[in-house]
Amino acid sequence: MRIEIWMDVVCPWAYIGKRRVERALATLGEPAEVVWRPYRIDPTAPVPAEPLADALCDPAADEALRVCAPDLSPAENRLPVDRIAAKEGLGPPWGAAWRASSHDAHRLIALAEQAGVQDAVVEALLRAHFIDAVDIGDREVLARVVGDVFPEASELLTADAGEERVRELLLEGKARGIRTSPTIVAGDRALAGAQPPEVIAEFLTGSFAHVAERRPLPAEVERYRWAESLLEQRDPLGALALLRPLLAGHGDDRSVRMLAARAWYASAQLGRALAALEELVAQHPDDAYARVLLGRTLQRLGRHEEAEPHMRVGGALVPAYAS
Template identity: 80%
Template sequence: MCNVAGMRIEVWADVVCPWAYIGKRRLERAVAALGEPVEVRWRPYRIDPAAPVPAEPLAGALSDPLVEDALRVCAPDLTPAQNRLRVAGIAAREGLGPPWGAAWRASSHDAHRLIALAEPAGVQDAVVEALLRAHFVDAVDISDREVLAGAVGDVFPEGPALLAGPAGEQRVRELLLEGRARGIRTSPTLVAGDRALAGAQPPEVIRDFLAGGDARRPVPAEVERYRWAESLLEQRDPLGALELLGPLLAEHGDDHAVRMLAARAWYASAQLERARIALEELVAGHPTDAYAHVLLGRTLQRLGRHPQAQTHMQLGVALEPTYA
């Protein structure tokens, strides 16, 4: 995969997803056909966040009726066993295997940490390839750190030792939240600028997608983070929104919009005292902000402070009658 100056795309994928490996091969063919340099950055997606550590044999997991029902969503007309045979055939046509097929229901959390840590080292694609091969061809347990060390030792020898500490934890967590905020719902999903292509599409479809370029209007990183936090709040994930807002609150805590978004998230997550303090500061500094008055009134109501709540509710309605 090219990693020189040129077009940049992101691939949001989970290394325990067979379509991610198939999609990687198809992307490589599409890039070769395009004939232009493409910088690929890998981003985390979790198809099975509840996968255990240590892993459990996949055969046993597939016998669970709940797992079977979940897998049927991917191929409603096939049993999980039939679908695995179908995917194996597709993988073979892409030059993957034999052998082919995962043997473990394994958490991919540490694998995603390695992928994130490999980015600044410039070996991300090689690490992704090694992890996909370990899971689907070698059929080993990639939730095991010794297995991970063996899988990526040739391409990222310093990586596995970093897993003993917190390295990569926050980065992966924030990227997962960013992906959710941006509407990533499928592994793999290719993102170029403001455009996205979901699924392991045929190479010609990917090539046409890449030919569209990655141009988009530059947006400051702080603005992007704010938008992602706002998106998470709209998706009813106030705790995720607050996590993304953390750096903005630390650096721009006096910004009205940042403070208001945080207050909304504190209110939505029932952190009512924090919401009250923030909103009282907001209405003191911006006494004509009708929404701040109304939200403060609702917060005070939930805290049982009804006389104070009524005052702010009335002020909010007086400033903006549509809140009545």
């Protein structure tokens, strides 16, 4: 069984959630592969980091806290976390000292998966931030924190390794509807928040049965659906980023080309949209949607006379498009 945990290493509930997942798995006695995925609760955190005490005076900090525990008010979120952490065997001491960017930490976590030391790296980073209260936004500190379990970290950080992988995973998480840290995903089911171990265990038990019955989708189909989801969320550039491998490997697929054309149109890359749509209409003249989108693209380019016949044909094929 594969379990994904989407979380931010600067979210205290992620550390609490990690302990609760471990307890839940211990009670189930089921073999499981835990994979850690990135989520950013504070994507505007500065580099270099700033003292967290100063940052918490900013009203914008309340929104970051709300993302961690949406059921608690900011005041409630700040008060009980140390006591809850203590019940999970975390601290004392407890508490972050820095408002630090977690981007480089997530790079290390992504790279550590390939090296087979991901869980150890996640544990080291969470402990460094919440127990040792060091600045995990600093690359030298990061390399030192994980050096015992991931000695290649310093070289990889300097080389900017893992940048593309983390950005793609963040887009995937957005496409899949990840909205809080932590979120546990098993198959196509998700459990948001650092829930009690018994709740997690019940969720995983149900997920084990569901995954056993579910036929997994090909990776290309999942990627296509994620790109489509991003486009529906009005993130055409994100959709195009996820479509890039599909365009390279399946560029002749009609659905892939149409989704890319829609994303180019939505992101005002009208030249690319025009070229793709002209080719699609030439190959599939009865595709009403392609006709209409080609017409709209031409209209936005100021070529209204060329657009008119495509709009007319599209409306004739599908009357709803004529309105």
